[in-house]
Structures are given as structure tokens and as C-alpha cells.
Amino acid sequence: MxxxxxxxxxxxxxxxxxxxxxxxxxxxxxxxxxxxxxxxxxxxxxxxxxxxxxxxxxxxxxxxxxxxVDLDEIIRSKMAKNAKKYPVEASRGSSVKAE
Structure with a gap:
């Protein structure tokens, strides 16, 4: 950068x-x-x-x-993990932390 x-x-x-x-x-x-x-x-x-x-x-x-490390790569990887951990149907509108 x-x-x-x-x-x-x-x-x-x-x-x-x-x-x-x-x-x-x-x-x-x-x-x-x-x-x-x-x-x-x-x-x-x-x-x-x-x-x-x-x-x-x-x-x-x-x-x-x-x-x-490539910032784009590690951010995309983390976002993909978050998407699995906090699926929209289970987490939309909620601030409850997943276990």
C-alpha cells in the first residue's frame, strides 16, 4: 500500500x-x-x-x-469465518455472541 x-x-x-x-x-x-x-x-x-x-x-x-500478509486475504478469510459463525438467519438484529 x-x-x-x-x-x-x-x-x-x-x-x-x-x-x-x-x-x-x-x-x-x-x-x-x-x-x-x-x-x-x-x-x-x-x-x-x-x-x-x-x-x-x-x-x-x-x-x-x-x-x-495480504490484508485483503486475511480480511476475506475472517469475514468468511464470521459468516459461518453468525449466519444471517440466526443472528440478524442480535448482538448475542456465538459460543
Whole structure:
């Protein structure tokens, strides 16, 4: 996708899968913090929400790159598993988690 960090930053050395997973979680926490006290972002600051969402996505994409996986492939695979686990006729309109 072309979101790799420029070589001159020399940050690739920190891009181990564990570091990437930690970074995804940290950035997701920052995204959640935007909605800490309500259903709308604090001070109506949607731009901050978009920036935090972008940070989460960047780390996810970089992690996929580090792992050498195809995002389309792993997403389609997971969606197929979810379709089997949560068939429409049994799960439509329900938030009950399957066993």
C-alpha cells in the first residue's frame, strides 16, 4: 500500500510484530479516549478522531507488512469465518455472541 516509513528514519528496527501490536492497542485507546465521556467526540473535535483512526490504520497496515500478509486475504478469510459463525438467519438484529 506504500505506507512504509522512510528508510532515513531508521524506524524499521522497531517494527517487530509485538511492537506493532502494542502500537495498535495504544492508538486504539487514544481513539476511544475521544469518546470517553459521551457518544460525540470531546469538544466536537472530529478532526482529532480522524487522526487517531488514521494512526490505528497505519499501524495495522505496517504490521501486516511486517508479517508479510495480504490484508485483503486475511480480511476475506475472517469475514468468511464470521459468516459461518453468525449466519444471517440466526443472528440478524442480535448482538448475542456465538459460543
Amino acid at each position: 506504500g505506507l512504509s516509513v522512510p528508510i532515513e528514519n531508521n524506524w524499521q528496527q522497531f517494527h517487530a510484530p509485538a511492537n506493532m501490536a502494542k502500537s495498535v492497542s495504544i492508538e486504539a485507546g487514544e481513539l476511544l479516549e475521544c469518546f470517553q465521556w459521551g457518544d460525540e467526540p470531546r469538544d466536537g473535535d472530529w478532526e482529532h478522531v480522524y487522526e487517531e483512526l488514521a494512526d490505528v490504520m497505519i499501524y495495522c497496515i505496517q504490521m501486516a507488512d511486517v508479517l508479510g
